[in-house]
Amino acid sequence: MAEEQLKKEDQLFIHLVNTFVQSAWISLGKVKNPVSDKMERNLDQATYYIDLMDMLQTKMKSNLSEWEEQYIIHSLSELKLNFIDEQKKSVEENKEKDEESKQPEKSKVKKDKPKTKKDVKSSKKKSKSKKD
Numbered sequence: 001m002a003e004e005q006l007k008k009e010d011q012l013f014i015h016l017v018n019t020f021v022q023s024a025w026i027s028l029g030k031v032k033n034p035v036s037d038k039m040e041r042n043l044d045q046a047t048y049y050i051d052l053m054d055m056l057q058t059k060m061k062s063n064l065s066e067w068e069e070q071y072i073i074h075s076l077s078e079l080k081l082n083f084i085d086e087q088k089k090s091v092e093e094n095k096e097k098d099e100e101s102k103q104p105e106k107s108k109v110k111k112d113k114p115k116t117k118k119d120v121k122s123s124k125k126k127s128k129s130k131k132d
Contacts, residue, residue: 010068014068020052020053021053021075021079024049024050025079027040027041028041030082030086041086041090046086050076050083053072054076057069057072
C-alpha cells in the first residue's frame, strides 16, 4: 500500500511539473495555446510559471528523489534558456517597431522619379490626345 501511494505521489508530482512546464511553453509562444489555437507570447506569464517551478524545487529540495530533482532541474534549464531567447526576440521586435514608427510610411511619401525624355514625350502625346 505504501509503495502504491509513493507511485501515485510520484505520478502526481510529475503531472504537476509537466502542467507548469506546458503552461510556460505556451506562454513563451513555443506551443499553440489550446484555447485560442494560436501561437502567443506572454513573457510575464512565462516568468510566473518558471518562478513557480523554481519555488517548488527550492521548497521540496530534500524531499525529492534524485530522478525528480534532475527532472525539475532539466525542465527549468530548458525553460530559462528559451525564455532568454524569447526575451531577446521581443526586444528586437520592439526596436524594429520603434524604427518603423519613426520612419514615414512609404505610401504617404512618394518620391517622384526623374522623368526621362521618353516619359516627357509620352505625357505630351497623352495631353494632346485628351485635348482633341
